[in-house]
Amino acid sequence: MDLGGRIFELIDMRSFSNLWYWIALAALWSSISHFVLGVPYDMVGRARRHGGQAMEDLNALVHIKTRRTLMVFDTSGVWIVAFLSFLVTLVLVSGFWFGVEFAQATGLLLCPLTLVGWMRLNLSRRIATQGIHGPDLCNAITRNRFYTQLIGMAAVFVTSLWGMYQNMSIGAVH
Incomplete structure (x- = not known):
């Protein structure tokens, strides 16, 4: 067996039985929940x-991030979508x-992230159009974080x- 084969045998490359996938999943959702509109929640x-x-500082940072997000989406939103x-x-089709x-694992990351991205884009639009500031801004960010x-x-x-289903069904085959 060649070196590559030994490495793949030593390290299980299946996504759902790989510890690194679960660490990445936890880190992703922790980070997404902590940074709402790119602003750390402790602010x-x-x-x-x-x-x-x-x-x-919070008002300034949120409004800067909001304007930047809307500028990017207004100029290339069709291409992004x-x-x-x-x-x-x-x-999803591949998975x-x-x-x-691997595509299943990636799809289970991407689908909820697109929903969160859509929610954050809507929040950015609301902040920009309604001019939300102060305690109302804190409440809007907190509500978005809760739904996230x-x-x-x-x-x-x-x-x-x-x-678990994948691991049990693959384990039953072997």
Whole structure:
């Protein structure tokens, strides 16, 4: 057996039985929940507690990130949506029609992330059009974070169930 074959034999390259996949899944959802609109959530708590400069910093940072997000989406949103639609479709068809486990694992990451991205784009639009500032901004970010965490919990649960099913069905074949 060649070196490559020995490495693949030593390290299980199947996604759902690989520890690194589960570490990446946990790190992804932790990061997505902590950074709402690219702003660390601890800034929201600090702005609520202390107000003043902390609230001004939060307002400034959120509005900068919001304008940047909307500028990118307004200039190339059609291409972004087209590319993401193609990518998600490709991954889902490869994974669940053709049975490619890596594509299944990737699809179980991408689908909930697209939902979170859509929610954050809507929040950015609301912030820009309604001029949300101060405590209302903190509430909007907190609400978005809560829904992001709900989606994350559901995604991890579904991924865990699918991963266990895959591991048991592959184990039963061998």
